[in-house]
Amino acid sequence: MRNKRPSPNRQKAVVLLSGGIDSSTTLCLAKKQGYKVSCLIFDYGQRHKRELDSAKRIAQKARCKYYVLKISLPWKGSALLDRRIAIPKPENPKTRKPENLIPATYVPARNTIFLSFGLSFAEAIGARTIFIGANAIDFSGYPDCRPDYIKEFNRLAKLATKTGIEGCTIKISAPLINKSKAQIIKLGKSLGVSYQLTWSCYKGGKFPCNRCDSCLIRAKGFREARIEDPLLNEGK
C-alpha cells in the first residue's frame, strides 16, 4: 500500500472481502482512507473455493485481521452453489436488461446475508463503517449490487441495531458502485492492489477458465484499463 495517510482517530471499519477485484480494491481504499480494517470472508459453499484462499492472502498482505465465516445455505438455488445448474454463458452487460436477466449465478439474498453479518460484527467491535465492493456497472445485474439497495440497507441499519437506535450510524459504504471495471482496476493499480492475488473465475478450477461471465468481465476491465492482468497467463 502506497501513500497511506493514517487518520488521527483510526476509526474501525469492516470490509466484506471475497477475494475478487472489487472487494480487494475496496479494502485498499478503506486502508488508504485511514481506517483500521477488519475483514469478513464468507465460506458459503461457493463452487469457486479458490477465492477464499485469495481473500485470506489479500487480508494478510494488507495486515488486517480477518474472520472466515462458514455459512450454510442448504437450499441452493444458484449456479454458484449447485453444480447441477450450469454457469451461464456470458452476455453483453451493455445490451441486456438487468431487470429481466438476472443470471443463474445470482445467490438468493447473498449480500443481505453478508451485510447482516457485517452489521453484527461492526456493532460488536465498535466500527462505524462497513465497506462492500458491490458494483452495479460492468457486472451481472444482481439486484443486491445496486445503489438503491445499498441506500435501503443504510436505512435498515439505523433501526436494526442498538447503535442506530442510540443515534450513532453504522454506514454501508459501496465506493465502487458506479465505477466501470476498468475504472476500478485503474484505481486499484494506483492504490497498489495485488491483483495477482485476486480471483474472479466462477468455476472451481485451478486456473481461471477465461470463459465464464466473471472471467470475461475481468478481461474486458483490464483491456479497457490498458493494464496487463497478472493472472492472464495462468494455466497456459
Added chain:
Amino acid sequence: MRNKRPSPNRQKAVVLLSGGIDSSTTLCLAKKQGYKVSCLIFDYGQRHKRELDSAKRIAQKARCKYYVLKISLPWKGSALLDRRIAIPKPENPKTRKPENLIPATYVPARNTIFLSFGLSFAEAIGARTIFIGANAIDFSGYPDCRPDYIKEFNRLAKLATKTGIEGCTIKISAPLINKSKAQIIKLGKSLGVSYQLTWSCYKGGKFPCNRCDSCLIRAKGFREARIEDPLLNEGK
C-alpha cells in the same frame, strides 16, 4: 392444531422458529391461515441450547419441514453468546425507556441475520411470506423487534431479491408485534399451541431458572392470561 382451514392455494411460507412462546404461536397461526410452512431454526451459539430441542419438537409436532442453520458469531458481544457477560436482572418493561435500556441479552443485528436467511430461503423455495414472532410489547426493548424495523425490512426485501425486482413481494409478517404476552398466550391456547414444548429461559440449565427476564415475562404472561404454564413446576 384445531379448526385448520386449508387454503386452496397452499401458499408456501417460512417461519423463523426459536422454540419460545412467540415463534411457536406464530407457527400455529401461519398453519391456521393455510400456509405450507417450512421452519428455519438457528443454532447461533446461544447459551440456552435447550430451545433448539424445543424448536425441533414443535416443528415436528406441526408436521413442518425444518432446517437447523448453524451460525457462527465469533465476535460475541451479548450475554446470550458470552458466559462472561451476566444475564441482566429483570426490570419492569412498563417503566424502562426502551431507547436507553436495551439489555445485555441483545445480540447485535440478530433478527437482521435471521431475516436475511429467511429471505434467501423463501426466494429459493418460492415462498412469498416470512413469519417472525417479533414482539415489541412485554419484551426486552430489542431494536429489531419493533414495528418500524419490520416495515423497513419489508422495503429492503423488494430491492434485495430477484423476486422483488421482478415485481413479486416477499413479505415479512410479524403478526404478534403489538400484542402483550398474555394476548399471545390466549391466542396460542385457542390455536392449540403445545406450550409444554416451548422454552423461554435465557440460562442454559435443565429447568427454567424462573428468575431471568425471559422467565419472568413468561410467568407474567401466563398469570395475566389466567392460564397455567405447563412448564411451571419443572424442576421443582
